[in-house]
Amino acid sequence: MISRFFKxxxxxxxxxxxxxxxxxxFLTMVYIIVVNPVILSDAGAxxxxxxxATIIATVIGTLWMGLFANYPIAIAPGMGLNAYFAYSVVGGGDISYTVAFGAVFVSGILFVILSLTPFREKLIEAIPSNLKYGITAGIGLFIAFIGLRLTGLIVAHPVNLVVLGDLHSPTVILTLVGLAITLVLMALNVNGALFFGMMATGVIAYFTGQLDFTGSPIELPSAPEAFIFGSPIAAFTDIIQYGLYAVVFSFLLVTIFDTTGTMIGVAEQAGLMKGNKMPRARQALLADSVATSVGAIFGTSPTSAYIESSSGVATGGRTGLTNMVVAVLFILAAFFLPVVEAISGLAAITAPTLIIVGSFMLGSLAKIDWNTLDEAFPAFLIILTMPLTSSIATGIALGFISYPLLKIVKGKWREVHPLVLVFTVLFFIQLAFLPH
Known part of the structure; x- marks a missing residue:
């Protein structure tokens, strides 16, 4: 019966x-149950x-993808969006994490609606490719910078803003050792290198006295609190009250591009594409949008399709049965909260993962047309401003504003899609007249 259902x-x-x-x-992506709570707890969550909430969103999205789309593509809270949530939306403004979770919920609902209409495809086609690549690379730098800063590898400086930290600090030394271990494992093509790198760093931290763990490693999970932001009505009301339109749009835009690009890439690797089309694409996109909405209800940032799914495809995974296994293992992981809490208490254990994932995302730099100014500079502006302003939304806004301006000056205004012009006006209003 299983064989027939999953074909x-x-x-x-x-x-x-x-x-x-x-x-x-599972082994290549389980690091998210450690890293995601660490990042979002910095916002007060x-x-x-x-x-x-991370496990709930992962299980729901991954099961949906497996059961209804029959793809071996796992879903979980996305790296980059969690950092944007913690350090830009909450950390850089006057709103609480509960209000921010409401914004995530609204973006998830909008994503569900877009996934059911042709507008999603038109939106993806309208955004210039070089801007998409710039967004990915900018988020990568943002994540890596956070990893460096959290561990003290980079510290504040009154003149230069940032400077190299104390290389004799135990935390910095442990971070460098953990980074080296993880890179060696990756160079040797070890499946789950990020996860095993964290575990190895944790063991070193324990024996060097930097990590303290007592008690049982297993604990029954407590009942999660639903609607952490109050209610669906409160979520929409807060968007209006705090003017979080750009935040919702940023969540939505990055999720759409990230999820679509990852799904197509993994599907191509698995040989599941039919020409240039992806069968059951609507159900696949619904998996992510539903997971984002449900995850926000319980308290996590937007979800995304995970590129780590390609590791499972490389070992032969071709159907949604792969996702069933991933979901079951994440459910079992819910019983190991004490271990996750102990590991999360030391930034040196999780920071190497942030730095390495950031480096992966910089691969999109090679796809940018650097020889054409009106294509390259808007992408460059996005990449530069995301880490320097600690805001993904600001980077996207500056890219969308500069792109049509350069095209008009170059006499290429016909290349600018009307939707891009709409976004340009909205972003200009947001930067010029709304708090950010």
Whole structure:
């Protein structure tokens, strides 16, 4: 029955292969249950609540993708968007994390609506490719910078703003050791290198006295608190009251591009594309949008399709059965909160993951047309301003404003899609007249 439901023979795979693929994907992405609560707790969100919300969103999105789209593509809270939530939306403004979760919920609902209409495809086609690549690279630099700053590898300076930290600090030394271990594991193509790198760093921290762990490693998960932001009506009301339109749009825009790009990439790797089209794309996109909405209800940032799914595909995963395995393993992970809490207390354990994931995202730099000024400079502006302003939304806004201006000056105004012009006006109003 399982074989027929997931069409194992049609996809030239077996039950055993799918099990191994699911385990592989889980090991490569399980770091998120440690990193996500660490980042969002910096915004004031309760660590335990974010831990459970991360697992709930991952399980729901991954199950939806597996059962309804039959793809081996896992869903979980996205790196970059969690940093934007913590350090820009909450950390850089006057709103609480509960209000910010309401904004995530609204963006998720809008994503559900867009996933059910042709507008999503038109939006993706309208945004210039070079701006998309710039957004990805900018987020990568932003994440890596956060990892460097949290551990003291980079510290504040009164003149130069930032400077190299104390290399004799135990935390800095542990960070460098953890980074080296993880990079070696990745160079050796070890599945789950990020996860095993964190575990190895945690063991070193324990024996060097930097990590303290007592008690049982297993604990029954507590019941999660639903509607952490109050109610759906309160979420929409807060958007209007605090003028969070740019925040919602940024969540929505980045999620759409990130999810769509990842899904297409993994589907192509698995040989599941039919020409230039992705079968069951609507259900695949709904998996992410539903997970984002539900995750926000319990307290986590927007979800995204995980590029780490490609590791499971590389070991033979071809169907949604791979996702079933991933979801079950994440459910089991909910019982290990004490271990996650202990590891999360030391930034040196999680920072190498932030730095390395940031480096992955910089791969999009190679795709930017650097020889054409009106294409390159808006992308450059996005990449430069995201880490320097600690705001993904500001980077996107400056890119969208500069792009049509340069095109008009160059006499290429016909290349600017009307939707891009609409976004340009909205971003200009937001930067010029609204608080940010």
């Amino acid at each position: 194992l023979e049609e996809n030239e795979t077996t039950f055993k292969t799918e099990l191994i693929a699911g385990l592989t994907t 309760p660590f335990n609540a974010v831990f459970l």
